[in-house]
Amino acid sequence: xxxxxxxxxxxxxxxxxxxxxxxxxxxxxxxxxxxxxxxxxxxxxxxxxxxxxxxxxxxxxxxxxxxxxxxxxxxxxxxxxxxxxxxxxxxxxxxxxxxxxxxxxxxxxxxxxxxxxxxxxxxxxxxxxxxxxxxxxxxxxxxxxxxxxxxxxxxxxxxxxxxxxxxxxxxxxxxxxxxxxxxxxxxxxxxxxxxxxxxxxxxxxxxxxxxxxxxxxxxxxxxxxxxxxxxxxxxxxxxxxxxxxxxxxxxxxxxxxxxxxxxxxxxxxxxxxxxxxxxxxxxxxxxxxxxxxxxxxxxxxxxxxxxxxxxxxxxxxxxxxxxxxxxxxxxxxxxxxxxxxx
Numbered sequence: 001x002x003x004x005x006x007x008x009x010x011x012x013x014x015x016x017x018x019x020x021x022x023x024x025x026x027x028x029x030x031x032x033x034x035x036x037x038x039x040x041x042x043x044x045x046x047x048x049x050x051x052x053x054x055x056x057x058x059x060x061x062x063x064x065x066x067x068x069x070x071x072x073x074x075x076x077x078x079x080x081x082x083x084x085x086x087x088x089x090x091x092x093x094x095x096x097x098x099x100x101x102x103x104x105x106x107x108x109x110x111x112x113x114x115x116x117x118x119x120x121x122x123x124x125x126x127x128x129x130x131x132x133x134x135x136x137x138x139x140x141x142x143x144x145x146x147x148x149x150x151x152x153x154x155x156x157x158x159x160x161x162x163x164x165x166x167x168x169x170x171x172x173x174x175x176x177x178x179x180x181x182x183x184x185x186x187x188x189x190x191x192x193x194x195x196x197x198x199x200x201x202x203x204x205x206x207x208x209x210x211x212x213x214x215x216x217x218x219x220x221x222x223x224x225x226x227x228x229x230x231x232x233x234x235x236x237x238x239x240x241x242x243x244x245x246x247x248x249x250x251x252x253x254x255x256x257x258x259x260x261x262x263x264x265x266x267x268x269x270x271x272x273x274x275x276x277x278x279x280x281x282x283x284x285x286x287x288x289x290x291x292x293x294x295x296x297x298x299x300x301x302x303x304x305x306x307x308x309x310x311x312x313x314x315x316x317x318x319x320x321x322x323x324x325x326x327x328x329x330x331x332x333x334x335x336x337x338x339x340x341x342x
Contacts, residue, residue, distance in 0.1 A: 029338055031055050032063040032081055032102065034070070034125065035113040035311070038094040047315045048113040049093060053086040054327035058335070062086070063107075064096055067114050067125040077104045077128050105135040108338040112140060113311045116150070116191040122310075137338045140309050141291025148292060151188050151222045153307045157282055160304040162227055168220040170210045177201045182226040185213050191310070198226065227300040233268075235299040236314045237276060238326060240333055242284035245326040246318045247272055269321035275302035283307070293337075294330060 033052060041049045052062050065081040072078070083097035104110060110129060114122065126142035147153075154161050165176050166188070177183045178201040187195040197209050213221045233249035249270040272280070276299055283304075287295055296312030298305040318326050 027335065027339065029055070029058075029060045029108040029335055030063065030106070031060055031109045031111060031334070032065060032079065032104065032107050033084065033111045033113055034065055034067055034079075034129075035111075036115055037066060038064065038084075038092075038096060041094045043088050043093040045313070045316055047313045048111070048311065049086060050316045050319070050327045051111065051113075051330055052084060052094070053088065054325070054331045055334075056086050057328070058331050060331070063102060064094070065102075067121055070125055070128050072128060072131075073101075077131050078102060079104060104129075104132055107136050108341075109137040109139065109334050112138065112142070112145065116310050117189040118145075118149070118310065119189075134342070137334065137341060138291075139293050139334070140295070141293075144290035144292045145309060148290060148307065148309045149188065150191070150306055150308050150310065151186055153309070154297075154304045156286065157279075157304060160279055160282060161224075162300075162303045162305070163225040164222060166220050166222050168214045168217050170207065170214065170217060173199070173210050173214075173221075173223055174201075174206065176223055177206065180225040184224050184226050185209070186222045186224070187213070188220060188222055191308075199223065224305070227303060227305070229300060232301040233270070234305070235270060235276065237272065237280065237297050237299060238312065238314055238318060239280065239283075239287065239295045239297065240326075240330055241293050242280070242287050244272055244276075244280055245315070245329060246322060246324065247276065248314055248317050248321060267317050267321065269318075275299075279304050293333075 033048060035048045043049050055062050062084040063081040064084040065079045069080045070077065071080065079102050080099050081102040082099055085095045087093055087095070110132065112129070114125065123146065126146050129138050129142045132138050152166070155164065163180065165172060167173060173185070177199045181201055183199040185197045185199055190196065195213070197213060199206060199209065229252055233251050235247050235249050237247040238245040247270050249268045251266045251268070253266065279297065279299060283297065292309050294312060296308040296314055298308065315326050318324070
């Protein structure tokens with residue numbers, strides 16, 4: 001059982017891998033990662049796995065639990081968690097130990113990495129973890145996660161986003177598609193490109209597509225002017241405490257207009273340009289104020305498309321393409337931020 005007496009046990013780390021370049025004594029940090037089951041882990045692409053691997057390199061203790069493992073016991077949030085051991089090579093990349101009772105107020109950091117959708121179970125998870133404020137660093141902050149819908153948060157910055165409507169009205173969607181010739185419709189709670197549809201004014205299937213997406217006019221969807229991802233790419237910029245860790249460019253395949261990595265999008269390294277930096281500078285104060293510390297923003301042709309806050313991906317690809325260690329940067333930041341709490 002992990003309790004408050006275990007918090008921040010110190011030891012000297014004398015034999016870490018050379019790429020971490022650590023010569024100082026580092027305080028052991030207990031990190032609980034709330035995520036989906038280990039069977040979902042792809043060690044090549046999975047950002048949650050990459051962060052766990054980096055934390056392990058730094059000598060920290062990692063724990064795994066799912067949202068359903070969270071509990072309220074003895075007046076504080078706890079969880080039924082397992083020690084996690086990450087390994088890039090075997091058939092079991094994430095090996096878990098026995099179930100233990102873990103007092104989350106004794107943990108240094110909790111990473112919320114459960115995939116969307118943001119449903120009732122996700123809401124309940126954030127409400128439980130809210131009680132860790134002042135005790136344990138939670139990334140991202142539960143209140144920020146509740147307030148920052150990944151499709152709608154970007155529209156706090158109206159001059160940065162492409163023309164957009166959110167509606168369940170078929171006539172309004174058809175008129176928007178005609179005005180812009182082509183558009184993209186997205187489920188508000190979707191992720192990974194699921195349910196994203198191209199809308200063309202001359203497509204005879206347009207009424208049927210709208211009928212399906214809106215559940216016959218009962219469910220609003222987000223509709224944006226189509227931006228040519230095939231020509232410019234969809235840029236994923238990873239931000240840590242409002243500062244860029246780096247960026248990758250995603251391009252669609254020839255048989256799919258979506259550029260998402262999980263649907264086969266091609267990935268290349270890229271730099272931030274002036275338009276990207278302007279977007280980052282505009283978002284930084286709001287992200288920090290909302291406790292959205294680790295974020296992936298999507299930028300297409302100088303326009304902000306989405307702000308991914310629940311379980312942003314791309315850190316493994318960024319490291320592989322650039323030879324950098326953004327995963328270690330995140331863990332170093334966690335060490336500092338966790339140590340600043342009382």
